Each structure stands twice: as structure tokens, then as C-alpha cells.
Amino acid sequence: xxxxxxxxxxxxxxxxxxxxxxxxxxxxxxxxxxxxxxxxxxxxxxxxxxxxxxxxxxxxxxxxxxxxxxxxxxxxxxxxxxxxxxxxxxxxxxxxxxxxxxxxxxxxxxxxxxxxxxxxxxxxxxxxxxxxxxxxxxxxxxxxxxxxxxxxxxxxxxxxxxxxxxxxxxxxxxxxxxxxxxxxxxxxxxxxxxxxxxxxxxxxxxxxxxxxxxxxxxxxxxxxxxxxxxxxxxxxxxxxxxxxxxxxxxxxxxxxxxxxxxxxxxxxxxxxxxxxxxxxxxxxxxxxxxxxxxxxxxxxxxxxxxxxxxxxxxxxxxxxxxxxxxxxxx
Amino acid sequence: xxxxxxxxxxxxxxxxxxxxxxxxxxxxxxxxxxxxxxxxxxxxxxxxxxxxxxxxxxxxxxxxxxxxxxxxxxxxxxxxxxxxxxxxxxxxxxxxxxxxxxxxxxxxxxxxxxxxxxxxxxxxxxxxxxxxxxxxxxxxxxxxxxxxxxxxxxxxxxxxxxxxxxxxxxxxxxxxxxxxxxxxxxxxxxxxxxxxxxxxxxxxxxxxxxxxxxxxxxxxxxxxxxxxxxxxxxxxxxxxxxxxxxxxxxxxxxxxxxxxxxxxxxxxxxxxxxxxxxxxxxxxxxxxxxxxxxxxxxxxxxxxxxxxxxxxxxxxxxxxxxxxxxxxxx
Numbered sequence: 001x002x003x004x005x006x007x008x009x010x011x012x013x014x015x016x017x018x019x020x021x022x023x024x025x026x027x028x029x030x031x032x033x034x035x036x037x038x039x040x041x042x043x044x045x046x047x048x049x050x051x052x053x054x055x056x057x058x059x060x061x062x063x064x065x066x067x068x069x070x071x072x073x074x075x076x077x078x079x080x081x082x083x084x085x086x087x088x089x090x091x092x093x094x095x096x097x098x099x100x101x102x103x104x105x106x107x108x109x110x111x112x113x114x115x116x117x118x119x120x121x122x123x124x125x126x127x128x129x130x131x132x133x134x135x136x137x138x139x140x141x142x143x144x145x146x147x148x149x150x151x152x153x154x155x156x157x158x159x160x161x162x163x164x165x166x167x168x169x170x171x172x173x174x175x176x177x178x179x180x181x182x183x184x185x186x187x188x189x190x191x192x193x194x195x196x197x198x199x200x201x202x203x204x205x206x207x208x209x210x211x212x213x214x215x216x217x218x219x220x221x222x223x224x225x226x227x228x229x230x231x232x233x234x235x236x237x238x239x240x241x242x243x244x245x246x247x248x249x250x251x252x253x254x255x256x257x258x259x260x261x262x263x264x265x266x267x268x269x270x271x272x273x274x275x276x277x278x279x280x281x282x283x284x285x286x287x288x289x290x291x292x293x294x295x296x297x298x299x300x301x302x303x304x305x306x307x308x309x310x311x312x313x314x315x316x317x318x319x320x321x322x323x324x325x326x327x328x329x330x
Numbered sequence: 331x332x333x334x335x336x337x338x339x340x341x342x343x344x345x346x347x348x349x350x351x352x353x354x355x356x357x358x359x360x361x362x363x364x365x366x367x368x369x370x371x372x373x374x375x376x377x378x379x380x381x382x383x384x385x386x387x388x389x390x391x392x393x394x395x396x397x398x399x400x401x402x403x404x405x406x407x408x409x410x411x412x413x414x415x416x417x418x419x420x421x422x423x424x425x426x427x428x429x430x431x432x433x434x435x436x437x438x439x440x441x442x443x444x445x446x447x448x449x450x451x452x453x454x455x456x457x458x459x460x461x462x463x464x465x466x467x468x469x470x471x472x473x474x475x476x477x478x479x480x481x482x483x484x485x486x487x488x489x490x491x492x493x494x495x496x497x498x499x500x501x502x503x504x505x506x507x508x509x510x511x512x513x514x515x516x517x518x519x520x521x522x523x524x525x526x527x528x529x530x531x532x533x534x535x536x537x538x539x540x541x542x543x544x545x546x547x548x549x550x551x552x553x554x555x556x557x558x559x560x561x562x563x564x565x566x567x568x569x570x571x572x573x574x575x576x577x578x579x580x581x582x583x584x585x586x587x588x589x590x591x592x593x594x595x596x597x598x599x600x601x602x603x604x605x606x607x608x609x610x611x612x613x614x615x616x617x618x619x620x621x622x623x624x625x626x627x628x629x630x631x632x633x634x635x636x637x638x639x640x641x642x643x644x645x646x647x648x649x650x651x652x653x654x655x656x657x658x659x660x
Contacts, residue, residue: 144504144530145504145505146500146504148533149537149541151540151545152493152496152537153497153500163482166482167482167483170476170478170483174476175475176473200473204409207482210482211479215481252504
């Protein structure tokens with residue numbers, strides 16, 4: 001009888017959800033867990049750590065935790081997890097879950113790339129709440145463009161789309177022009193069904209409402225922009241600019257003629273959105289030969305990284321496991 | 331013997347300083363006070379109200395407060411002063427100071443316009459920490475463009491210049507290009523004298539430092555941009571874009587051929603900065619005949635508004651007082 005296959009844990013800590021997945025080296029999914037998003041900075045760690053614990057305990061339910069031999073955590077802020085209080089709290093969660101293995105913390109961008117391709121080299125184009133473009137070498141981020149956060153960057157991200165939608169609405173009101181379908185949708189969402197008063201009253205109320213929320217909540221307006229594509233030239237212009245930023249940033253990290261894979265990741269690029277279509281078009285024009293893959297299951301990407309780095313799989317086995325997990329040739 | 335001239339109080343509540351000035355209808359300056367900036371929103375009202383009280387008490391020192399017949403308060407957030415707790419606290423300060431007159435709250439933009447010209451109609455172009463352009467009719471803001479705050483607007487403001495300076499620095503680091511003089515100045519100020527590590531380490535530290543401060547603190551970097559004008563094409567490009575925004579916004583509120591005065595206001599336009607020179611050039615090209623005035627003393631503008639609206643000065647007297655207070659023909 002052959003020994004029981006190795007088992008690894010993948011944890012994907014994101015702004016909108018936390019996901020845990022336990023996977024065997026034979027591709028068996030032993031358990032999975034999902035919890036709210038976790039932002040593990042010092043002033044919001046408590047709820048974030050609770051989400052991690054909840055996702056972990058759901059994924060390990062009915063499984064002997066001693067079987068887990070490796071774990072990889074993907075997060076937007078790998079450095080946050082190195083802060084002593086947070087590292088200590090995470091160690092306690094690990095202990096409470098009965099996990100004996102250590103864990104490796106990697107950038108969520110690395111995990112996204114791995115979830116999109118079994119190739120070690122290529123380019124990652126990511127747009128979710130934030131945005132970045134990276135050249136990946138040996139499954140490491142060799143050069144990153146943007147990803148600097150909403151205050152200073154994240155061009156072409158969900159936040160950026162949402163903020164542009166509000167800015168264009170304000171611009172119309174400033175010019176005393178009736179906002180188009182996108183502007184109407186923004187006003188409907190943030191000001192109410194029938195804004196009354198002068199254009200300046202309406203814009204003041206819009207500005208006030210935005211400032212009462214967290215800035216990052218502007219990302220929640222991104223679906224209004226994608227929904228208005230084709231129906232409102234303002235939305236099309238915003239999407240053209242967003243795609244333009246992402247494709248220009250790709251040109252910084254990727255030489256023309258480069259034939260490696262491009263992985264699209266993040267909620268705005270991993271499904272068939274008007275932004276994803278524009279980015280694909282821009283990429284195909286510049287790199288006609290390159291394969292474009294899509295990253296779907298970051299937790300599985302993290303688990304696969306754990307198994308492939310644990311040293312028990314050879315390269316061929318890792319490739320076979322990748323295509324089993326992600327359902328397409330690696 | 332003629333009766334003692336009327337006396338009015340002007341209060342200018344700004345983000346960087348709070349100023350109070352007591353002025354007689356004959357132009358005599360009876361007293362003045364200065365205190366730190368005051369942001370009278372509910373979560374920071376305490377220190378703001380203390381600043382208002384301090385400026386007021388200094389301006390009234392040695393003066394019978396019963397002589398003050400009118401008061402005008404100019405502020406970036408007139409609506410904040412209508413919030414019940416803040417209005418009540420302000421009433422108490424008024425009472426403690428022995429003031430028997432009421433006060434009128436007006437937008438700081440109105441006061442800035444009045445501090446720049448005795449004319450009732452014209453255009454205001456303001457760039458300080460924030461930025462806006464307005465058409466002024468009968469000393470009221472008839473149409474305002476921008477002024478939406480740093481998160482959504484304030485294009486061409488000190489905040490905007492400072493944020494652009496950081497963004498361009500990050501862009502150079504992302505491209506692995508050595509930042510020019512402006513980028514070096516930004517890194518020197520925010521990261522330290524000799525940044526070490528990879529370009530990504532340096533940019534991560536820059537991003538981290540910016541996020542540790544209040545976003546509006548980015549406005550403190552605006553002087554680095556104006557200082558690098560002529561020496562760094564990146565700074566010149568940022569300043570060209572900022573001036574372009576302000577001049578384009580002026581085109582929204584001001585018809586070509588309009589011969590009324592344009593008042594430049596705010597710390598970036600009321601002195602001879604590279605931004606002010608660019609804005610003047612843009613305005614002169616489009617409105618060759620228009621006079622361009624500069625707003626200097628907002629507290630005096632508020633006091634003048636108080637006197638001219640108290641009903642005791644006729645239009646000629648108000649005009650004469652304006653030129654006495656601001657030292658140039660009204």
C-alpha cells in the first residue's frame with residue numbers, strides 16, 4: 001500500500017474574502033472554508049484574525065490536522081503578517097487549529113499568478129480593489145509596477161473606476177450638464193432616487209456621502225461603470241483609460257516579442273468584464289503570440305505552492321497536479 | 331463731534347491658520363489675532379474652537395467688545411458651523427468674548443474674492459491646500475467648479491501637486507529609472523537621506539510613510555514642486571497640468587470676452603509662484619483685457635464684508651474703505 005499523499009493548506013487573505021483550502025498531492029480537495037475579507041493592519045487585526053480562524057477551522061473540519069505538511073498564505077500585505085503582535089496571534093490560531101506545520105507568507109500577486117498558470121515565468125495583470133502589473137520569474141515577482149494603494153496609485157483598479165465615476169458626475173454637475181446614465185446611477189446609489197436642489201447642492205451631497213464612508217468603498221461603484229459600458233460614452237472613456245494604464249504598465253515589465261504567458265487576475269479581469277475585454281485586446285495587439293490565462297482560485301494556488309515547495313513532488317508531478325487542480329493544461 | 335465710526339470683526343478660519351481682525355469704518359485696524367488652523371468638523375472641533383477663541387481674544391484685546399457692530403466669518407466649511415454642537419460652542423465663545431453682535435458665516439472663497447477686489451462681479455481662481463474656480467456675482471458664488479476635496483477633486487491644489495510629486499517618484503522607481511531632482515527631494519523628505527535597498531524597497535517605504543500621515547499632509551510637498559520648476563521637467567510638467575486644470579475650469583464659469591476682474595487666491599496663487607505665473611499666462615491669453623488682482627488679507631476681507639453689509643456705509647464709502655484697507659484702487 002502506498003503512503004497517504006501529502007496534504008497542504010492554502011490560505012488566500014483578501015480584502016473582500018478570506019478563503020482556505022486543503023489539498024492533497026493527488027489533487028483531492030479535503031476541505032474548504034470561506035470568511036469575510038481580512039485586513040491585517042494593526043488597527044483592524046481583530047476581525048481579520050477572526051476571519052482567518054473561521055476559514056481555517058471550516059477547511060480542517062473532519063481532517064486530522066497533523067496530515068497537513070505545508071501551508072502557504074497569500075496576502076496583499078505580507079509585511080503586516082510579520083508585525084510581532086499579528087505574527088503571535090497567527091501562531092496562536094495555528095496552534096488552536098492543531099497545525100504542526102509552519103507557513104510561508106507570499107504576496108497575493110504571486111498566488112494569483114500560480115492560480116493562473118503552471119508556468120514559472122510570465123506577466124501578471126491584476127485589477128480588483130487595487131491594481132498592479134508584475135513580471136514573474138521562477139514564480140517570484142521580479143518587477144512590480146503600481147500596486148501603491150488607492151491614495152497614490154492602483155490605476156485601473158476597482159477603486160480607480162469608482163472614483164472616476166464620481167469625479168465625472170461632479171464634473172457634469174459643475175458644468176451644469178445633466179449627468180448621463182453612469183452619473184445617474186452614481187447619484188441614485190449615493191444621493192437618493194430624486195436629487196433635489198441646485199446642481200451645487202446635489203454635488204455637495206454627493207461629496208458629503210463619499211466622505212462619510214471609507215475611501216476604499218468607492219471600489220463598490222466599479223460595477224456601475226462596467227454596467228454602463230456601451231451605453232454611456234463616459235463609462236467607455238473611463239474603461240479605455242483604465243485598460244490603457246494596465247497595458248502601458250505591462251509594456252514596462254514585458255519586452256515586445258516576449259512569448260511567456262500573461263495571467264489576468266482580480267475581480268475585474270478574471271471574469272468577462274468590459275475592462276477585461278479591453279485589456280485582452282490591448283495585450284493581443286502588442287503580444288499576438290502570447291497565451292492569456294485567467295487566475296480563478298487563489299486558495300488553490302496557495303495550496304499548490306505549498307505542495308510544490310514541500311519538496312515531495314517532482315516537477316512533472318507538480319505540473320500534473322496543477323492541471324488537475326485548475327482544470328486546464330499547465 | 332461726529333459719532334465714533336462703526337467697528338466690524340472679520341474672522342478667517344483656514345486649514346493652516348485662523349485670523350481675526352477688528353476694523354473701523356474709517357479703516358482703522360483696532361486689533362488682530364492669529365491662531366493655528368481650525369478644522370471645525372465634529373471629530374476635530376475642540377482644537378479648532380480653541381483656535382477661534384484665541385484669535386478672537388487677541389483681536390479684541392483692549393477694545394470694548396460692545397463697539398463691534400457686525401462680524402463675518404469666512405470658512406471652507408460654512409455648513410460645519412451650522413452643526414448644532416459647533417454653533418452652540420461658537421455662541422459660547424462669542425458670549426465669553428463679550429460680543430453682542432451676531433455673525434454671518436460665508437464661504438472662504440467669497441471672502442477671498444472680496445479681499446482681492448472691491449468689484450462685486452468677477453472670477454475667483456483659488457489654489458491653496460484645496461482648489462476651486464468660481465464665478466462671482468454681487469459678491470456671491472454664482473457657479474463653482476471643483477473644490478470637492480482631495481479625495482475627489484481639488485485639481486491644481488497644493489495637495490494635488492504634492493501627490494503628483496510622489497506619484498511621479500513612484501513611477502520612476504517602478505520603471506527603475508533614477509528619480510530626478512524633484513523625486514530626490516521627495517525621497518529625501520519622506521524616506522531619508524540615502525534610501526537603500528531595491529527600487530521596490532524604496533518605493534514601499536515611500537508609500538508606507540505617506541500612509542502613516544494624514545492624506546492632506548501631501549500638500550506639504552507642494553513647495554518641493556514649485557522649487558524644482560525650471561530645474562526638473564517633471565516638476566514643470568506637473569505645474570503645467572495644474573495650471574491647465576485651473577484655466578480650463580475658468581473657461582467653464584467665464585465667457586470669452588468677459589471683462590470683469592479675476593482674483594487669484596490661496597497660498598499657491600497669491601504670491602509669485604511658478605504656478606501663479608502659469609495661471610496668469612493662461613488667463614491673459616484667453617482674456618487679454620481683464621485685470622488680475624490678488625487676494626491677500628482674508629480677515630480684512632471678512633471685516634470689510636461685515637462693514638459693507640451692516641448698512642451704515644453707502645456704496646461710495648464702502649469703495650473708499652476697500653481701497654484704504656487693501657492699499658490699491660478698488
